Amino acid sequence: MSDQSEGIVEKVWDIFSSMKTGLALLGIVALVSGIGTLIPQEAMDPQKAQSVSAIWRMLGFTHLYSSVWFRLILGLLCVNLIVCSIQRFGGIYNQTYKPKLPSASSTVPQKIQAKITGKEDQLQQAALETFKSEGYRLTSDEQENHWSFVAQKYRWGNWGSFITHISFIVLVVGALVGSMTGFKGYFSAGAGDTLSIKDIELNRGTVTENFKIQINSVEDRMLANGERDNWYTDLSIMESGKEVARQTLSVNHPFTYQGITFYQANFAQGGKFTVDLKGQKIPIVLQNQGGNYYQVPGTDLFVILSALKPDTNQPVILYQVYKGNSPQPVKMGQMSKGQTDAIENTFNLTFDGLAGYTGLQVKKDPGVSVVWIGSALLMLGLILSFYLRPVTISGIIEKDEEATLIFGALSGKLKSRAEEEFEKINNKLKAKIG
Structure with a gap:
């Protein structure tokens, strides 16, 4: 592929991966839907639709949802959501299954952070026992000069927004299938x-x-x-x-x-x-x-x-x-x-x-089953996003003359919840170490 072709593909990809593009398409869909509620549609009320002025009928305002250009907008919105989902997949996957471990104390989250000093073995054992008892999944690694870890709770919540995006794609596809083949x-x-x-x-x-x-x-x-x-x-x-x-x-x-x-x-x-x-x-x-x-x-x-x-x-x-x-x-x-x-x-x-x-x-409506699948995915995505928000706490024990456990929590959008979980872990660690 020539450099020029690669440049065009990259530009098209950038356009469809942009949130601005998605918001613009959503705005157009919302505007058309608003017009469709004000002007009677032939599919909903044929008699009232016939009473609309002939020029509006000729322009297609009485069958907006079945028009080719409206389906095209929905198709472009689908492409936008798919591209955005592809871009986000790798990051969410790594965040869930391959979390990045701290390599030094400077890479531990700063906003919500605490330090506990003690014996190295005691600190490590206390961290393992505490996070396990609180239902966290622990990923750890030991190097010559430090022991680091990432503890995750409700890690499936990372997929909430991703699944919600996918559900919108499925819903749009279901609507298109129903309108085109039913x-x-x-x-x-x-x-x-x-x-x-x-x-x-x-x-x-x-x-x-x-x-x-x-x-x-x-x-x-x-x-x-x-x-x-x-x-x-x-x-x-x-x-x-x-x-x-x-x-x-x-x-x-x-x-x-x-x-x-x-x-x-x-x-x-x-x-x-x-x-x-x-x-x-x-x-x-x-x-x-x-x-x-x-x-x-x-x-x-x-x-x-x-x-x-x-x-x-x-x-x-x-x-x-x-x-x-x-x-x-x-x-x-x-x-x-x-x-x-x-x-x-x-x-x-x-x-x-x-x-x-x-x-x-x-x-x-052959698209009904697809719409039901999309609705189920939407509910799952919303549940993961709002009721199973992930909590991630990472830390490191640097092996100096006196060992120190430095750990912190990612605050995310719900900082209060992260602070509450972090405080609970901090108190349990202190109690174990004495």
């Missing part, structure tokens, strides 16, 4: 309906799976005291005409199949009908207040349920029939359960009773 969508259907997973309304991503969803039943259950229990949807997964999975889901109790999760989002009242078209009986479910419509096969007639009285014993509905693009209905009427009306001398419509209409959020 999808999020919504569909509403009535009891008895069957639709393909590819037919759901997508907010983001692409569906590659190819199975059908069958809605067996939908209920809005009430408790004996009149309060709502929950919304329930009995759902089956169909492949090649066979049921391969089935579960009843409700609010806060989703159903997952092949990494795709179905969430109960809403519920609407509806009605079950039978369309009798030249002897062919077709069961349909219509949502209350025109939430959906049914086009009679081979005609330009459309049926909607315009109103409903949800009386369990005597339900009553109002229906309307439209023809083509006409804004006025060609037929409207009221029916009780079991009643049949003839429509335009073309088909008969029978009201069979009440039916639920479910609304389900559908989500596939």
Whole structure:
């Protein structure tokens, strides 16, 4: 590699190893996230996102988190964290497993320090016994003119900030994997309906799976005291005409199949009908207040349920029939359960009773498991950083006419804790030596 290429690589490395670069990228991510909370996002609320000015939608402000440039910023932040972690790894490893022993009294920590004079063997034995009894890991070395040591307690705490940095990398990778390979969508259907997973309304991503969803039943259950229990949807997964999975889901109790999760989002009242078209009986479910419509096969007639009285014993509905693009209905009427009306001398419509209409959020996020790993690493890093802060005490016994134990503690960010531990060790050493 030429000197010029090495210089470019070194400059790029310096940029990404800089804390300023990391802070700048974090600032941009925070700014974009702030904008995303103020401007409705298509993935979160498609209807509100459509009400945003066209110029903002064109500039991508309604799908910030899935934009290429936002993913690029996250990728650069990942690179920055990785480079910083690589640079810090060697120092943390040596600090944990290969601590540097004092070579002279001048290399012993100065801010928190003490000296004890006595016999060489007595001082050394007292240090060994004291640090062992207090749970310290002791690394020592004996030379002709001195005996030196480093005592470490909670040495795994050295890895707290490193693991926290790694956790952010894993979290960003998980978010990127989820946004680039998953999808999020919504569909509403009535009891008895069957639709393909590819037919759901997508907010983001692409569906590659190819199975059908069958809605067996939908209920809005009430408790004996009149309060709502929950919304329930009995759902089956169909492949090649066979049921391969089935579960009843409700609010806060989703159903997952092949990494795709179905969430109960809403519920609407509806009605079950039978369309009798030249002897062919077709069961349909219509949502209350025109939430959906049914086009009679081979005609330009459309049926909607315009109103409903949800009386369990005597339900009553109002229906309307439209023809083509006409804004006025060609037929409207009221029916009780079991009643049949003839429509335009073309088909008969029978009201069979009440039916639920479910609304389900559908989500596939392959990055969830990665995000969970990142979250676990983050918790581990924070625990190590705040609850297992390492204490390091190093010292030396210089072999002169009268031996002196000179030892000191690294203060770190929590000086008070280091002073407390040091004072405890100092008092025990003095007591042993007498």
